[in-house]
Amino acid sequence: MWTLVVNCGSSSLKFALLRPDTPDVPLAGLAERLGTDAASVRVDRAGERVTVPLPGGGYPEAFGVVLAELGALDLREQVGAVGHRVVHGGDLFSAPALLTPEVLDAVRACVPLAPLHNPANIAGIEAAQAAFGDVPHVAVFDTAFHQTMPEVAYRYAVPESWYRQHGVRRYGFHGTSHAYVAGEAARMLDRPLEDLNLVTAHLGNGASVCAVAGGRSADSSMGLTPLEGLVMGTRSGDVDPGLHDFIAREAGLSLTQVTAALNKESGLLGLSGLSNDMRELEEAAGRGHAGARLAVEVFVYRLAKTVAGMAVALGRLDGLVFTGGIGENSAAVRSATLERLGLLGFHLDAEANARAVRGQGGVITTPESLPALVVNTNEERMIARETAQLVARGL
CATH class of the missing domain: 3.30.420.40 (ATPase, nucleotide binding domain)
Known part of the structure; x- marks a missing residue:
């Protein structure tokens, strides 16, 4: 079929x-x-x-x-x-x-x-x-994979009625990609998925990090909407919730306009004033463009900080997976991220990292290091697999 x-x-x-x-x-x-x-x-x-x-x-x-x-x-x-x-x-x-x-x-x-x-x-x-x-x-x-998150991970510290009446909680996204690359990482490491605690980083124009414990989502950087979490192409990621009211009053914007700006005019684009494309920003940073350099540095800093935080959800960290357009193709982002994560036991193999671009995945750390891998995501294949399994069961 x-x-x-x-x-x-x-x-x-x-x-x-x-x-x-x-x-x-x-x-x-x-x-x-x-x-x-x-x-x-x-x-x-x-x-x-x-x-x-x-x-x-x-x-x-x-x-x-x-x-x-x-x-x-x-x-x-x-x-x-x-x-x-x-x-x-x-x-x-x-x-x-x-x-x-x-x-x-x-x-x-x-x-x-x-x-x-x-x-x-x-x-x-x-x-x-x-x-x-x-x-x-x-x-x-996208959200189904994250339904295994415990309540301590998905609840916000907001009035109970918001959760009960309006569903205000953390849901997580990119679930199909996180599930796929966790399985592929287990295969590449030759270890059973159920025995692995991984942090998977799906990095593209939309970006999220997931703590995957034994093949199940334990936490995710995205929340009620895909706006929460990491710095993204045009999305701000985490900001002070008080920003909405402050900028609405100061700039004369409606809450809808503020939310639109945080979704479409922020992130790498907002920080750099140049582009939401990491390739363009890396090139511009190399030419001395201050905004591009800042955007890349903030992206990496927030990513490393979130990865380290996800280790708390796992208790034991067995590896880190990079995927998505940036995760698979930006050796510079991976290198800078792992440099910040040296305290967790990651040590980059610069040659392996340089080779792991344009579809070439694999382990990019030294033998004595906690493993970090590049895994090419394939959400279409995962969707096809899950669709075929459901139809075969006659459900």
Whole structure:
């Protein structure tokens, strides 16, 4: 059975056709700028890449392109299930779920918790169900992996009524990635996952750190929303909650505008005044750009501090995993982070670290060191695996 994996953003649709038990990906692609005259679909198939213009097209039109491509490859009838990434499942879902009308209603109920993400996920699900109405659809939640966090980790010190009536608690995100790379790290270290206590760092435009104890999430740097935690591409990460009221009064902004600025104008972009792209910032810092240098240094400092804090959730630390676009490709960020974490027993192997870029993972520390690894994440394969397992159980 082939599984079509779908990941919808506010104006994008990422897709991949794969089977969990084989490395083959006969079709993959990305629809971008949906709903605008510049909309298009990039399609990767049979070793070639083509771009299909889709002016004004939305999710239904993008899925029309996917259907046409599947037909051209004679694979349309071999799609046995569709797996959807859903960002927020609240505390309603601790595992993937078959997308029944009731489950979709529950995803809608979580929109207030993820107003930037869940509406796009829902729109993509509805368009996909219209295009692929004859196969099961499964929701795989970013938050589900973190439902094993203990209450001491997920509760905020706020009025009890906020938690009971409004679900104000820490949920965590990037769960699919954290679960995948923890399993891969165990395989690379040749140790049973259930015997390992790892800190996994998913570092990209969105970034989070997770304490993984025996394959289960024990804590996460992200909270009620994906805004909490590390410095990210355009997200501030942790700030004083009093900032909202202060800057609203001082700058004459609404709370909605403050939140938007913390999500879209802050982080690496806000600190550097230049870019949210770590590659650009590293190059600019090398040329002496003060804002770029500060942004990189703050990113690394906050990352190292959070990793060290996550060790508290584990009691015993057996290794650190870097993943995501920055984690997999920035040797400089990894080096600077491990330098700050020397007190925990990490010692960088500079040559191994330099080699671990552009898809080349592996251990990047010396033999006597606590191991740090680079593991290439593959959320699509994890979603396909979980979707196929759920469908096979007939749930």
